[in-house]
Amino acid sequence: MYVQLTSDALDAQRLVQAVRTDASGAVTLFYGVVRNHNEGRGVLYLEYDAYPELAEKQLRAVAEETLSRFAIDDIAIAHRIGRVEIGEASLLVAVASAHRADAFTACHAAVDRIKETVPIWKKEYWEGGGVWLDGTPVALAEQVGEPGA
Amino acid sequence: MRIHVRLFAALADGAGCRSFDLDLPPGARAEAVRLALVERFPRLAGLCGRSAFAVNAEYADADRLLAAGDEVALIPPVSGG
Numbered sequence: 411m412y413v414q415l416t417s418d419a420l421d422a423q424r425l426v427q428a429v430r431t432d433a434s435g436a437v438t439l440f441y442g443v444v445r446n447h448n449e450g451r452g453v454l455y456l457e458y459d460a461y462p463e464l465a466e467k468q469l470r471a472v473a474e475e476t477l478s479r480f481a482i483d484d485i486a487i488a489h490r491i492g493r494v495e496i497g498e499a500s501l502l503v504a505v506a507s508a509h510r511a512d513a514f515t516a517c518h519a520a521v522d523r524i525k526e527t528v529p530i531w532k533k534e535y536w537e538g539g540g541v542w543l544d545g546t547p548v549a550l551a552e553q554v555g556e557p558g559a
Numbered sequence: 560m561r562i563h564v565r566l567f568a569a570l571a572d573g574a575g576c577r578s579f580d581l582d583l584p585p586g587a588r589a590e591a592v593r594l595a596l597v598e599r600f601p602r603l604a605g606l607c608g609r610s611a612f613a614v615n616a617e618y619a620d621a622d623r624l625l626a627a628g629d630e631v632a633l634i635p636p637v638s639g640g
Contacts, residue, residue, distance in 0.1 A: 530639030
């Protein structure tokens with residue numbers, strides 16, 4: 411299990427290598443990439459802020475929760491902070507498992523949990539200025555890694 | 560008792576700072592930090608109302624009892640990924 415919060419460019423192959431085991435028949439890799447549009451606006455770039463101490467803890471909590479919920483071999487998560495350009499990855503999630511169904515499902519679930527519970531925020535910049543995007547309020551039951559509690 | 564408050568994203572922009580120290584009476588709960596912030600920056604009331612708490616880098620309830628030296632963060636609605 412590996413989690414990383416960094417302002418450096420994310421390394422997808424490193425995550426894939428970190429999760430794959432000889433028992434794994436499937437590795438899924440999710441790239442969350444900065445796109446050039448949002449709600450009809452042209453986007454120039456994003457800036458991510460984070461509460462680093464809690465964000466790392468919460469990324470780890472999501473990884474552990476995903477490992478225990480699904481039949482997977484390993485999971486790795488990397489999230490970037492600071493300025494991220496169009497086409498660059500801000501989030502990577504890699505999951506290895508014996509079979510592809512679990513790898514797909516677990517990866518999807520992990521991405522959703524990250525977006526609901528980790529104290530990271532994105533600010534979108536366009537020609538007219540920048541705005542912190544309206545996010546998901548963190549609910550206490552979800553915070554402690556108990557989905558649907 | 561002295562509490563260290565941490566702000567992020569839109570709250571930090573709105574308050575013009577990422578942290579400040581706050582003196583609270585013994586027995587104060589996390590909610591008191593939100594009240595103090597809203598009193599200092601009334602136009603952040605709506606966003607503060609939608610924010611969660613973290614005490615010493617762990618999520619906490621609004622009624623969490625605080626101790627001297629605690630670090631309290633207000634966590635606005637998150638938008639990672």
